[in-house]
Amino acid sequence: MSRRGILAAAFLLVAAVLFGGTLLVWNSASALQPSRRQIREMLAEAMREDLGGPRFGRPPGHDFYFTRAAYTSYGWRGWSVDYPKADRQFLIGLRRITNLDSYENENSVLLTDPDLGRYPFLYTVEVGHMAMTDEEVLALRRYLHQGGFLVVDDFWGTAEWVNFAHEMGRVLPGRPIEDISLDHPVFRAFFEVNEIVQVPNVGQGMRGGPTWERDGYNPVVRGIFDDEGRLMVLVNWNTDLGDAWEWAENPYYPLHFSNYAYAMGINFIIYAMAH
């Protein structure tokens, strides 16, 4: 064998080993992580089988209704992302962990609904695409001044922040959105939360991909306070607590994100019901 032949054979051998190894690693990894296609199917299946769409007409008499604020938005993203599975999944945990007398199903209410005030806790998502009408702005302003509490979740990056900040500027003009430090009582209302964790969306969470979306690299908890220093709006930016609740029962979704999201959600509610 010529010297050239030996080099070629060695090269082929190395290449084969490398290729085989890569294949092996790839295959073993794909055995743990679902593919994008698998995830899509799983989501669709979950939506189909156990939800049957959102329910309206809540029975009265409960102390607490986990209520989504339905607002006007542009684009396909809006208030109903992850609705209602996230809500129901969260309520299962809320009812098991605390002794709150909570209605077991989701509850959504238009910001302009005359009954809005009957639900002093509101949860809403995807506010990066929020485009409230003037009526909605007035209703939300009144609600917050009367003592209502709004939790905002699942919006990412600078562009969405700018949109949200603009919308909040319409609702509560002149009120800054401030960072809430970890020593704020909201982080100890039920569970002790000592760090702000970035909770990824379900796809990235299951695949072990990056936790951020767009340019939202750092999770932040911020708030808007009233004149007496009481928290009115609690903002979770660059994080998606809703997905962590929604997929808490899925073995592919990392448990520690769900645990954290439950702790945060329960703290928000207990805090809102006491302050």
Next chain:
Amino acid sequence: MFLSAFEWLLGSPPVAFERGQIELLVPWGIFWIAAAVVGALVFFLLGYRRLGRRLEKPGRLLLGAARFAAIALVLLCLFRPQLVLSLVVPQENVVGVLLDDSRSMQIADGEDGRPRSEALLAAFPDEAAAGRGEAALGDLLREKFVTRLFRFSEETRRVASASELGFTGARTDLLGSLSRVADELASLPVAGIVLLSDGADTVAGGREEDLDQTLLDLRTRGIRVYPVAVGRPEFDADLELGAPDVPARVLRGSLLEIRLPLRATGLAGRTARVEALDEGRIIATETVRLSGDSVDTAVTLLAPAEEAGTRRLRFRVAPFAGEVLTRNNEQSVLMEVDDRPLRLLYFEGQPRWELKFLRRAVAGDPELHVSCLIRTAEGKFYRVDVADAGELAGGFPDTREELFGYDGVILGSVEASFFSQDQLNMLRDFVSQRGGGLLTLGGTSAFGEGGYRDTPLAEVLPLALPEESAAPADAGDRPVPAAFRELSVLPTRAGSLHPVARLDPDPLANADLYRNLPALSAVNRLGQPKPGATVLLEGLGASEEPEAVLLVQRFGRGRSASLTVQDLWVWQMDASIPLEDETHEVLSRRLLRWLASEAPRRLEVSAAPAKSLVGERVTLRARVEDERFLAVNDAFVEAEVTGPDGVISGVPLRWTGQGDGEYSGVYVATGPGTHQVEIRAGGAGLGEESEAPRARTLFEAGVVDDEFFDAEADPELLARIAEATGGRVFEPDEAGELLTDLSLAESGTTVVERRELWNVPAVFLLLFGLLAADWGVRHARGLP
């Protein structure tokens, strides 16, 4: 007229027959009397028999009776009946004369607007004026008796003549004066005491025992009291404000409920506007229509207590034209406005919006501090607004010291089985013994649904819990309660007048305010309000009968309230409520203040009388309790009295020995003005020196104007005094009768006088009448 006719016919006035004894002075022995009676009887029967055949029965009877009576009367006269009297010896006996020198004698309710004092001075004129016109009582008395004159008001003093009276006494101590004069005359022959007064006693008022004792004492000494009543028992037109019912201490910012008694006579159809003033500023008004000629009512004023410190509240009604007395149109009272916050504990068995909104409602009230404890999961608690890291760290208090440190407790939706039996008993004692307030709220685990029916707390609740209450709520699954109902809430009549539920002084406007509020919801099945409870708010649901929504009652030393709905917060959050609406805040604050503001402290003090005379004894009383609110009898208690001149004097208070934890001491005010009293207690069980309980109170010296209140003459009291001592009440113009009465005294130096009765005109007229009747019948029947 009757009296003089009586005296002419029988030779002596009726009182002589009342006091004296009738005796028969028989000159012959009993044999002759018997013989005379038998003889008369024989004579009579013979005459009667002879008559029998010639006359029908009625005529026979009439004739027989007339003749029998005539014979009996003649016989009686033969036995010489006599009236035996004991008469005072002239100038040998003393008459004590008590002259009312109090200010109420200045009241001009006599004829032509003459003051009462004028009648008194007319009865006892000066020497110079004597002898003019009709004989005055004083002159008549002096003719027959040795008179001793005394003036009396709050004290009694001997005077030489009535001209020494100034009618400026601040009080009338009728009974005290009577017994002092009786004491002074004890060694002398006393014919009686003449009492010139309007009878408006301002000291003994209501002290029945004292009255009875004094009168019994006079009676056993044989001293008759002859009151001469001056003044009129009822004024033509007068309005009088009574003593206002104001707590001695009130929390700053509270709405004060003042009950002001109001009495009016002769002002029918008029309208009285009652004003309450705090240092010259009108803080409340109320209009009363005087419906009848005689109105006796009470006005309820709701006034805010805005500034801390000692406040003088004045109440007044502008005088009406023609009012006899205008001084009684005003009242004043001292009050301490306190700015020490009330401490309340709010315990929720589960997170509820009620807590959040209640906290927000009271957040602006510096006088209310509500520590919140929420059970967020089994065995897990969330504390909010606690004073320090130690407060409620162990969950719901399980010692009396910890629980009794609060003035009020709010129980939310928490089942009875959460508490130990000790804790339930402690909660009951918290209200009944410590005097705290308990507010129970409706909820899925409250009232009967919370299993309270057979617990000690059921006693405390202002409503009954029905037997068929659902089983206690299960911690796991909570279906929608079957009893869920929506209720439109309206104030009751009592609620419209109560400081908690009265949002507008006008009852109609108040009802409208509630009518515009959204309906609330309730989930508990409830029984009837207890007999002692007051329903302030009621709700109308699907059923026809309204049900109680807010009700209150006293329980032992404390207060109990139940708010049966579970979502008062809707009145804050509903879309129909304007943003600036304060209904929820005002109602919540008032309810909590009312609940806890009367909770006694470990040291409670009072000064009596709150309005004293200069030089009068003011009794300072204190009640001392330890940290568990148990009475302490071996404490060191001292009062510091700061007079209006800034001079501080110490007064030790000693255990009275009569009630547990009760101490008293006496202070005598040396000058007029407001006196501040600060009392502190120390000793075992009362904590460190710095934490020793302190308390303040006040009293005012030298401003007594009792004489102008309840100032109508009181002839009933005078009549009672006369009756109990054997005397009689006279009018000022009955001097002669009074003298006669006095002359017939049984006490003092007396002589016995016998008055024949056979020769009085009445006997002659009677005999003449009987014989005339006898003759008339015979003549008419043609008899001989």
